[in-house]
Amino acid sequence: MGDRILLVEDDDPLGSQIVGHLRGAGFEPVWWREGRLLVSGHLPDVSLVVLDLMLPGTYGLDMLKALRTFSEVPVLILSARNDTLDKVRALKLGADDYMTKPFWPEELVERVRARLRRPTLQKEQTVVEVGPLRIDLQGHSVQVQGRPVELTRVEFELLAALARRSQEAVTRQWLVEHVLDPEREGTERTLDVHVSRLRRKLGPVKCVETVWGVGYRLVPGEDA
Amino acid sequence: MKLRLRLALTAVAVAVPAVFALVQVEHSVRRRTTDEVIIASTLSQMQSGGRERCEAAPETWMVRARSPQRPPWEREGLPDGTGPAAGGPRPGDEGPPRMGTRGPLGRRLPPVNLYPFDGQFVSRNPQAPALDDELRKGVQDDGVGVRRYSKADGALVQDLLLRMPWDGGPCEYVLARRVEPAESPEVGLPPLYVWGVPTLILLSAMVVALGPVVQRLRRLTDEVRASSGSGYEQPVTVSGSDEIAELARAFQQARAEIQAQMAHQQAREQTLRDFLANTTHDVMTPLTVLQGHLAAMQQRMRAGEPLESGLMLSAMSEAHYMASLVHNLGAAARLEAGAPQVQHAPVDLNALVSRVLGRHQPIARPQRIALESGVPATPTWVMGDETLLEQAVSNVVLNGIRYGREDGHVAVVLEKTRQQTFHLRVIDDGPGISEEERSRILERRFRGNEARTREPQGQGLGLHIVHNVVELHGWKMTLAPSEYGGLEVAFTGPLMSPPE
Numbered sequence: 001m002g003d004r005i006l007l008v009e010d011d012d013p014l015g016s017q018i019v020g021h022l023r024g025a026g027f028e029p030v031w032w033r034e035g036r037l038l039v040s041g042h043l044p045d046v047s048l049v050v051l052d053l054m055l056p057g058t059y060g061l062d063m064l065k066a067l068r069t070f071s072e073v074p075v076l077i078l079s080a081r082n083d084t085l086d087k088v089r090a091l092k093l094g095a096d097d098y099m100t101k102p103f104w105p106e107e108l109v110e111r112v113r114a115r116l117r118r119p120t121l122q123k124e125q126t127v128v129e130v131g132p133l134r135i136d137l138q139g140h141s142v143q144v145q146g147r148p149v150e151l152t153r154v155e156f157e158l159l160a161a162l163a164r165r166s167q168e169a170v171t172r173q174w175l176v177e178h179v180l181d182p183e184r185e186g187t188e189r190t191l192d193v194h195v196s197r198l199r200r201k202l203g204p205v206k207c208v209e210t211v212w213g214v215g216y217r218l219v220p221g222e223d224a
Numbered sequence: 225m226k227l228r229l230r231l232a233l234t235a236v237a238v239a240v241p242a243v244f245a246l247v248q249v250e251h252s253v254r255r256r257t258t259d260e261v262i263i264a265s266t267l268s269q270m271q272s273g274g275r276e277r278c279e280a281a282p283e284t285w286m287v288r289a290r291s292p293q294r295p296p297w298e299r300e301g302l303p304d305g306t307g308p309a310a311g312g313p314r315p316g317d318e319g320p321p322r323m324g325t326r327g328p329l330g331r332r333l334p335p336v337n338l339y340p341f342d343g344q345f346v347s348r349n350p351q352a353p354a355l356d357d358e359l360r361k362g363v364q365d366d367g368v369g370v371r372r373y374s375k376a377d378g379a380l381v382q383d384l385l386l387r388m389p390w391d392g393g394p395c396e397y398v399l400a401r402r403v404e405p406a407e408s409p410e411v412g413l414p415p416l417y418v419w420g421v422p423t424l425i426l427l428s429a430m431v432v433a434l435g436p437v438v439q440r441l442r443r444l445t446d447e448v449r450a451s452s453g454s455g456y457e458q459p460v461t462v463s464g465s466d467e468i469a470e471l472a473r474a475f476q477q478a479r480a481e482i483q484a485q486m487a488h489q490q491a492r493e494q495t496l497r498d499f500l501a502n503t504t505h506d507v508m509t510p511l512t513v514l515q516g517h518l519a520a521m522q523q524r525m526r527a528g529e530p531l532e533s534g535l536m537l538s539a540m541s542e543a544h545y546m547a548s549l550v551h552n553l554g555a556a557a558r559l560e561a562g563a564p565q566v567q568h569a570p571v572d573l574n575a576l577v578s579r580v581l582g583r584h585q586p587i588a589r590p591q592r593i594a595l596e597s598g599v600p601a602t603p604t605w606v607m608g609d610e611t612l613l614e615q616a617v618s619n620v621v622l623n624g625i626r627y628g629r630e631d632g633h634v635a636v637v638l639e640k641t642r643q644q645t646f647h648l649r650v651i652d653d654g655p656g657i658s659e660e661e662r663s664r665i666l667e668r669r670f671r672g673n674e675a676r677t678r679e680p681q682g683q684g685l686g687l688h689i690v691h692n693v694v695e696l697h698g699w700k701m702t703l704a705p706s707e708y709g710g711l712e713v714a715f716t717g718p719l720m721s722p723p724e
Binding site: 165 | 543566567569578609610611634
């Protein structure tokens with residue numbers, strides 16, 4: 001059973017489309033076709049609310065304001081008005097995100113997923129496991145499939161920096177500034193050499209991914 | 225005629241009090257002159273034999289000024305009851321000159337009667353009028369007591385009490401009485417010619433003086449009407465150095481201002497017409513392509529043939545382009561409106577990059593163009609208009625996607641520098657832009673119909689908006705060849721402290 005999503009949308013074709021795509025993505029949508037005066041106890045048990053801004057009967061921002069008096073559920077605002085003032089107001093009233101029509105369904109699904117994923121962020125961990133890799137940030141040790149790997153200081157710092165932002169791209173420039181010794185070796189070319197050596201030491205696993213134009217990213221890899 | 229009517233009423237309103245004042249002055253002057261004549265005449269007569277005659281017979285002494293028409297028995301000294309038989313020449317008729325001196329304006333004065341009084345203001349002549357305190361105080365203080373009053377029939381009575389230059393005796397004081405009949409012109413207004421002529425002269429002068437003024441006003445009116453009729457093209461040219469010329473110059477300035485406003489209005493309307501024409505073209509062209517694709521799909525479905533994925537992808541691409549175009553039109557309207565419509569607020573560029581790539585992923589994937597991004601670990605806050613900034617970055621990314629090569633890439637890299645600025649780059653490996661075109665795109669006020677064409681290289685409204693948004697926010701934008709063989713668009717601007 002997927003997360004329950006409350007959709008407040010008065011346009012039938014659009015509402016039907018959104019409901020279809022949310023259901024196809026594994027969520028369980030609850031669809032309200034008109035705005036209602038929200039009071040505690042009347043809100044379904046949902047993980048996220050998708051709220052249209054222009055609704056007959058009541059203004060979307062008024063619903064948002066009422067909702068925030070008793071609930072912290074994430075709220076994603078939809079609007080045909082591409083207006084900064086509306087966005088600023090919505091965010092001030094407690095909206096978490098804002099989408100402007102027209103949008104692709106996959107864009108909406110991805111945004112919902114990102115919003116639901118965010119609260120699961122944890123405090124910085126001392127041990128990061130990515131696929132076959134296990135990195136002890138405090139003990140300064142690395143294991144690949146349970147086998148210890150000997151790394152130089154630079155190589156370890158490089159891997160640790162990527163591990164702290166697992167599955168996110170980290171720019172070359174940032175790595176150069178924060179990992180390499182600024183007094184001796186400070187160019188992106190040098191960085192690439194270190195990455196190459198790191199990859200060789202990690203063996204057949206391909207966990208350090210090049211992000212075109214950006215830098216590098218730590219991923220689970222395919223060989224597991 | 226309203227102005228002339230006002231002037232006529234004003235002239236009347238001024239003339240009436242002026243004439244009234246003139247009459248008052250004339251009366252006052254005449255009165256003072258008459259008094260002086262009577263005083264001088266009385267003293268002269270008393271000092272040339274009058275005293276002796278008065279003191280000889282104070283009970284009957286009375287002087288009546290002789291008139292040529294008066295009977296001879298009314299000579300001085302004779303009682304009124306004497307018959308004509310008593311008349312005739314007598315010794316003593318020859319003597320001082322008779323009363324009857326001519327007064328002001330050469331007119332003969334009415335008769336003046338003289339009555340004697342002693343030191344206690346008692347007269348032995350029973351016909352003498354009684355003296356009041358006013359007369360006594362006047363003669364004691366100033367040597368002359370003056371009294372004036374009107375009788376019931378409208379006649380004006382004038383009394384002058386004089387002190388003689390000698391002391392004692394029954395004739396120490398002399399009262400001179402003069403009675404002005406009611407019909408005398410002295411009582412009412414002076415003769416018509418006295419006040420009529422000046423008034424007529426005044427009115428004539430006003431009419432003569434106003435002639436040129438009215439004429440100049442009429443000419444100014446005609447010129448203003450002509451200028452208005454010509455759409456304020458024709459200047460107002462009344463010359464001179466008076467107030468009317470000043471008014472003409474004010475009209476001239478107003479005319480110039482109106483003309484400038486009309487020119488500005490026409491320029492704006494022309495700009496709007498050009499904008500709408502170009503925009504209509506921008507919207508209608510992809511819409512036509514979209515309709516073509518839909519029609520083709522419909523035909524294939526009817527024929528039972530499988531749908532060609534290329535048509536579907538093109539349809540999606542056109543729809544996406546139109547959505548972007550509508551957003552750009554909204555952004556262009558806001559930029560044109562200026563400050564009131566641009567809302568500055570804290571913007572997290574990390575989230576903005578994420579939204580932009582999320583929006584374009586569905587259109588990039590079918591073209592096998594990979595979208596990548598790298599942002600700092602913590603939010604990147606700037607002060608700006610989120611909608612405009614998002615549209616600007618979106619335009620650059622969309623250009624990279626639409627004109628990138630298959631199996632190409634578009635990357636968005638956001639970094640913070642130690643100088644408290646951000647550095648945002650959009651990099652692609654598609655065909656680059658020549659140096660000449662890059663500098664042309666960066667020209668200030670890159671406007672014109674060229675800006676709205678979709679070819680080549682996607683230059684158009686989108687890049688125009690990017691440039692304006694950058695300028696509006698005080699950012700810096702550069703175009704350079706990317707190290708991957710494509711184009712790199714870079715933005716730099718100041719960071720702000722994280723909002724609470």
